[in-house]
Amino acid sequence: MKKIFYIVIFITCFSLQAQFSIKGTIDPDHDYSWILLYKMQNGDQTYIDNADVVEGQFEFEINDSEPSGIYRAYYQIENSLYVEFIYNKEEVEFSFDPNNPDISLSFSQSKENNVYQNYYKEIRSKQQKIDSIQVLYFKSSEENRYLELEKQYKEFLGELNEVQARYEKESMGMLANHFISASAQYNAESPQKDPNRYMDAIKEHFFDNMDLSDEELSHSTFVSDRLHDYVFYLNQAEDQNSENELQKDAIEKALQWIGDDMELLGSFESDLLEVFLLNENVEMINFVNENHYKKLPATYQSGELNKRVIATLKTAIGITAPDFSWSENGITNSLHALRGTDYYILLFFSSNCPHCQMEIPEFYKFIIGIENIKVVAVGLEDEKGSWEAMTGNYNEFINILDLDKWSSQKVKDYGVTAIPTYFVLDIDKKILAKPLDFEELKSMFETR
Structure with missing residues (x-):
């Protein structure tokens, strides 16, 4: 009996001590008094904890029961200012400049985040070189120049593919691997002469490496960010009517890709409405709301968002103000x-x-x-x-x-x-x- 009792005591003590710390430094120190920690999932955020900021430093103690995934540390929640990172049952320590968090964020502890951040920097550098060659290829009119650019393009494409394969292998078994594998961008084997065909190919293959059956991926902010890029970044035009038509087509294709994942559908369509509400794009608000959002089951709709849609449609610029x-x-x-x-x-x-x-x-x-x-x-x-x-x-x-x-x-x-x-x-x-x-x-x- 004593042996069993000791084992119970040991397990209990171990469970009480199973915690991981998330430490941060705001550098240079600013006048922030507290930090809020949220877990991101399915486009929503769940409050986890808050911490005081003392001389630019803060720390969270995370219980082992908290799930792995993407987390956000908000240093100014009213303006939605935050740093985002991976938490996967390990100590995390980072520093950042609140005036430029995306570029300044640096991890002194966390293998997951260092691997993912290093991957992002390297792959972005290679992709920028490929993109710049493609732009020059569009502009070129000399056959010799075409041959030279094709050679450079293929060299950089080989380097990019090597970086992608190396980081997929290095991150095997990590949470970061899900995001690294899904980040692989489509590039044609050779540079394209026709800009329209080039863009069409990118759109056609945009979702090739994202697997919605991967729950770590589908429940993260990664997919929602990529869907946002697909609709808004890849579908721009000089006039509003043309842009609306491009984005309508992109939304329909994105919805086909999502399929019957109701959580992701609700998150994606509400995100679309938020963007169009901000810009008071009445045509697109009506398109998303009438054709899709209102048809979702009520549990996947937001009553508050529905009210704002109704109010915006009544009070958009150019609309006759509601009478009273x-x-x-x-x-x-x-x-x-x-x-x-x-x-x-x-x-x-x-x-x-x-x-x-x-x-x-x-x-x-x-x-x-x-x-x-x-x-x-x-x-x-x-x-x-x-x-x-x-x-x-x-x-x-x-x-x-x-x-x-x-x-x-x-x-x-x-x-x-x-x-x-x-x-x-x-x-x-x-x-x-x-x-x-x-x-x-x-x-x-x-x-x-």
Whole structure:
């Protein structure tokens, strides 16, 4: 019995001590007080831990139960600033310059990350040489020059293939091997004279080395990043209509490649919507949303994303602003019924918002000096008193009280997620601009 008891004690102690450290140094030291650690999977991120930054240094202790994969250390999460690395049950130590994390990231400990980083540097250098020769080949018109470039091209292609094979062998058994093998880029055996055929071949073979049955690969950010490149990097055009058509075709082909992997479909289509929402590309938002995203099972859709899609489609530049009504002195009025000026500024704010308390007085002083603008100010409030006290100073505004605050229909229709928020409308109530802040709005009218 004693022997069994000792074994139990040993196993228990070992399990308690099975931890790995992730250490980082921000160099040069900046004014960051903490770092957040997230695990990336299926396009989503799961919070793992946080650590204080002391004199530029931080450390996480990771339990052995945490899965291997791609991790992110966020040093400024509000601006999505992070460094990304592989964790695979080993000690990891790195340093980086937050002003240039991609180039400056360096690992002093972690075989996985050093192998992958060295591979990336070498393969990128070889690929850049091949690409530069291909560009010269497009431009050349002399037969002797063609022969010379073909020879150089094949030499560098041989070197690139050697680098690829060497790192695939060196990383065998590592998590990094999944990403190194999948990174192998298609290159024709000889340089191409026709740019269109060259691009078509790259697109045709883009997914050749990515195996979605490899769960380490399919659940990582690697695939989502490559899908993003396939749609947006390889399909650009001089005019928006042509680019939209190219990207529609690329999206359809990417979806065929993904097949029935619902998690990846949901992640890919939501990523597409995020990009098109950011650019307010109404045609592409509708294309992705109506043809694909809305057809996903509800569990793979985001309610918050659906709301933003609806709001963006209602408030995109050039769209007539959603109408709403209010009562003033017993008389009902509406946004669309307003007349008598060239421009309208629709302002969403709250009397209890500290930022609004600072910014709105400056906005009022600036805007009342411009004759052809009328401001419709919607107060998103919990109670009437503070709103009356604040708006009493703004008698040139059309002041509207909305006690529904964030559950207000106006908030939903306009997709308001922060205050103050501004919309600039023309005489017909079409949306001309959605300034990010007062300074941007100010610059629009200072030049008029």
